[in-house]
Amino acid sequence: MAGIENPAPEGTEPLRAEYLIIGGGLAAASAAETLRAEGATGSVMMLCAENLPPYHRPSLSKAPTMREAVAPQILVHPEQFYREHAIELRLGTTVRAVDPERRIVTTKAGEEIGYRRLLIATGSTPRPLKARGAELRGVHTLRTVADAEAIRQTAAGAKHAVVLGGSFLGLEIAMALRELGLEVTIIERGPELLYRLEAPGLSKRFQQHVESRGLKLLFDTTTAALHGRDAVRELETVTGIRMPCELVVVSIGVTPTTEFLAGSGIALENGYIVADDQLRTNVPDIFAAGDVTAFYDPVFAQRRHIEHWDNAVKQGRLAARNMMGRRLRYDEVSYFFCEIGDVGFNVLGVTEGADEWIGRGDPDPAERSFALFYLKDDVPRALFSIGRPADETRIAEDMIRYRINLQGVKDRLPDSDFDLEHLPLQTALILQGGGALGAFECGVVKALEEQQIFPDIVAGVSIGAFNGAIIASHPHGATEALEAFWEELAVAAPPLPAAWASQTAVAMRILALGVPNFFRPRWMPSFQNMLDLPVNWKSFYDTAPMRALLMKYVDFPRLKSSPVRLLVSAINVATAELEIFDSYVDDLTPDHILASGSLPPGFPWTVIDGKAYWDGGIISNSPLDLVNERCGPDGKRVFIVDLFSNERELPSNIMEVMARRDEIIYSERVRSDLRHRETSAAYRRLTDFVLSHLEPAEASRIRHLPSYIQLMGRGAPTSITRFVREARSGEHPSRDYDFSDIAIRAEQEEGYMVASKELTEN
Numbered sequence: 210m211a212g213i214e215n216p217a218p219e220g221t222e223p224l225r226a227e228y229l230i231i232g233g234g235l236a237a238a239s240a241a242e243t244l245r246a247e248g249a250t251g252s253v254m255m256l257c258a259e260n261l262p263p264y265h266r267p268s269l270s271k272a273p274t275m276r277e278a279v280a281p282q283i284l285v286h287p288e289q290f291y292r293e294h295a296i297e298l299r300l301g302t303t304v305r306a307v308d309p310e311r312r313i314v315t316t317k318a319g320e321e322i323g324y325r326r327l328l329i330a331t332g333s334t335p336r337p338l339k340a341r342g343a344e345l346r347g348v349h350t351l352r353t354v355a356d357a358e359a360i361r362q363t364a365a366g367a368k369h370a371v372v373l374g375g376s377f378l379g380l381e382i383a384m385a386l387r388e389l390g391l392e393v394t395i396i397e398r399g400p401e402l403l404y405r406l407e408a409p410g411l412s413k414r415f416q417q418h419v420e421s422r423g424l425k426l427l428f429d430t431t432t433a434a435l436h437g438r439d440a441v442r443e444l445e446t447v448t449g450i451r452m453p454c455e456l457v458v459v460s461i462g463v464t465p466t467t468e469f470l471a472g473s474g475i476a477l478e479n480g481y482i483v484a485d486d487q488l489r490t491n492v493p494d495i496f497a498a499g500d501v502t503a504f505y506d507p508v509f510a511q512r513r514h515i516e517h518w519d520n521a522v523k524q525g526r527l528a529a530r531n532m533m534g535r536r537l538r539y540d541e542v543s544y545f546f547c548e549i550g551d552v553g554f555n556v557l558g559v560t561e562g563a564d565e566w567i568g569r570g571d572p573d574p575a576e577r578s579f580a581l582f583y584l585k586d587d588v589p590r591a592l593f594s595i596g597r598p599a600d601e602t603r604i605a606e607d608m609i610r611y612r613i614n615l616q617g618v619k620d621r622l623p624d625s626d627f628d629l630e631h632l633p634l635q636t637a638l639i640l641q642g643g644g645a646l647g648a649f650e651c652g653v654v655k656a657l658e659e660q661q662i663f664p665d666i667v668a669g670v671s672i673g674a675f676n677g678a679i680i681a682s683h684p685h686g687a688t689e690a691l692e693a694f695w696e697e698l699a700v701a702a703p704p705l706p707a708a709w710a711s712q713t714a715v716a717m718r719i720l721a722l723g724v725p726n727f728f729r730p731r732w733m734p735s736f737q738n739m740l741d742l743p744v745n746w747k748s749f750y751d752t753a754p755m756r757a758l759l760m761k762y763v764d765f766p767r768l769k770s771s772p773v774r775l776l777v778s779a780i781n782v783a784t785a786e787l788e789i790f791d792s793y794v795d796d797l798t799p800d801h802i803l804a805s806g807s808l809p810p811g812f813p814w815t816v817i818d819g820k821a822y823w824d825g826g827i828i829s830n831s832p833l834d835l836v837n838e839r840c841g842p843d844g845k846r847v848f849i850v851d852l853f854s855n856e857r858e859l860p861s862n863i864m865e866v867m868a869r870r871d872e873i874i875y876s877e878r879v880r881s882d883l884r885h886r887e888t889s890a891a892y893r894r895l896t897d898f899v900l901s902h903l904e905p906a907e908a909s910r911i912r913h914l915p916s917y918i919q920l921m922g923r924g925a926p927t928s929i930t931r932f933v934r935e936a937r938s939g940e941h942p943s944r945d946y947d948f949s950d951i952a953i954r955a956e957q958e959e960g961y962m963v964a965s966k967e968l969t970e971n
Contacts, residue, residue: 309495641671695957
């Protein structure tokens with residue numbers, strides 16, 4: 210496969226891949242790996258311009274690589290991995306053009322490759338130096354293994370080196386060359402190092418640090434010319450300074466590798482591929498990930514492009530999942546890790562636009578224990594962290610991601626002993642399905658709002674989705690709308706002497722006639738469905754009345770901008786897969802809510818974009834899973850409403866048997882994550898044990914890698930409060946479809962009392 214650049218012989222079938230990936234970097238490798246890990250069954254093909262499988266580029270700017278040839282450990286995966294996972298790796302293959310109409314990619318050699326879904330992850334190219342003499346031998350950029358080897362060979366015979374550019378990569382290169390014993394000068398066109406830190410005090414500290422290591426610095430100047438006969442021997446600045454050098458490394462920025470997209474119709478912005486928050490381009494079935502993208506970042510509500518391996522890995526994974534139809538937002542907080550000699554640090558989020566900076570620890574890089582919080586209107590936007598605990602950094606990541614207002618505690622941030630895990634991050638409300646029992650949830654919401662507890666996230670299934678949609682549409686005050694909604698669902702109960710008889714009468718009436726504003730029986734055809742014969746029925750009832758009721762109480766166009774994020778689930782009838790509808794991702798309509806409550810055989814499936822959906826409670830009536838998947842498991846105050854009892858006396862008749870069966874099927878199944886936490890703690894102990902056998906400096910370096918922080922760092926703890934609807938002795942089997950006015954009022958009152966008592970006691 211390596212080096213294939215020849216078109217297929219005439220008369221043979223053209224190449225085609227279900228999932229075609231253009232690129233040979235981390236984003237591409239992560240996407241291919243994720244496709245297989247997530248169960249993609251179609252063919253996967255990667256087109257890599259280099260003759261090497263994907264590798265870790267950050268290693269190229271480190272001293273060991275400058276000193277010795279690149280080791281095999283630099284590879285993301287050995288070649289055998291791609292064979293074992295049926296990923297066709299075509300090396301030395303450069304793409305010349307993309308034709309979205311024909312769904313064809315053309316290589317430089319003229320070979321055409323078809324695709325069903327395409328991912329473009331071609332990365333970026335170093336910006337060349339535009340100065341006289343830039344073509345001389347000894348002038349390099351650093352992007353590939355070949356570049357690193359060329360720099361290594363030049364450095365072996367050099368005494369003086371100049372690095373053009375004082376940003377992250379430039380400083381890493383300069384420090385690595387200094388460790389090799391070269392005299393190194395950094396030329397920065399601006400007035401300070403690391404200008405992207407947006408913190409002059411930090412930049413000054415790093416200037417002092419690198420100068421203490423023997424590096425020379427020139428600011429506010431650029432290169433006028435390079436001098437030498439065949440190889441560079443001298444550099445001249447525009448200010449007239451001349452300095453000897455046998456090696457020049459140009460690190461003045463990059464340009465996206467997108468020239469092959471000319472005429473494709475794929476939208477570009479300053480050369481970067483324009484992608485939305487799901488990494489989709491403007492062309493159907495074409496995605497983009499990594500350095501090449503200008504993507505919409507929902508965390509900061511702006512378009513960004515990020516040039517770092519952590520972002521490439523995360524975007525590659527998410528793009529792969531969305532190529533499989535998952536519809537996930539890229540709402541991650543970006544990590545940027547840099548090592549300047551023996552000092553490594555992380556930068557999280559967006560440093561631009563802050564109006565307040567709060568330090569924590571000693572800012573001297575030599576002390577190696579400092580954090581700087583970047584705030585705007587008391588909300589953290591970014592974090593600079595050097596030598597701080599992984600747990601602290603993980604919690605700060607969530608603070609940025611969820612825009613936590615720190616006004617009440619920011620005066621305590623400078624205190625290194627102040628534990629960030631005590632900050633409440635998000636409030637989530639979990640609403641089960643349960644038909645008429647959903648009125649209990651209405652009472653719970655009233656009690657919560659009286660205590661000034663308002664959710665940031667509502668996850669619901671079935672009737673919980675209906676309640677959740679109303680809550681998201683009425684943030685900070687949903688009680689009145691919920692009570693009005695349930696009043697419209699209520700059916701007047703006949704005034705019979707015995708409560709049991711009244712409940713039975715209502716149940717029979719609802720079974721026969723339906724609920725006027727919710728569902729109507731198919732055996733009572735309307736004018737619109739006179740020809741709906743029983744032989745064609747796929748359900749006993751029609752839910753069209755509920756669609757109108759939802760439109761009355763839910764402002765669907767405003768859900769995307771609501772401060773309350775709504776998550777609902779439904780089952781794809783054709784694939785049997787549980788799908789999540791997310792108000793921050795999808796343009797929700799009444800059909801999305803109805804789909805979550807389309808419980809067969811009573812209710813028909815609901816069709817959305819040509820796909821049929823049933824009630825999500827069939828697979829999982831515990832929508833806490835939705836919150837964990839979409840919003841993460843850490844740092845939340847979770848309120849769960851349990852509508853079905855886990856314990857009850859044995860049923861005494863067939864109706865009670867069926868009712869108990871449903872209780873067991875739909876009971877809340879969120880279990881303690883004690884075992885998961887025990888396993889995680891065991892991994893942490895094992896990792897700490899392994900690190901204890903390394904040199905302290907190397908162990909410290911590993912502990913501050915983004916991957917270590919995200920895997921080993923503990924986020925803020927999550928608290929769970931449950932509001933349980935207790936089973937009543939002699940409860941009527943029709944309780945989940947008893948929409949009588951008496952039953953609805955009773956459920957609301959009980960939900961209110963249970964929640965009020967629980968909140969008061971806790």
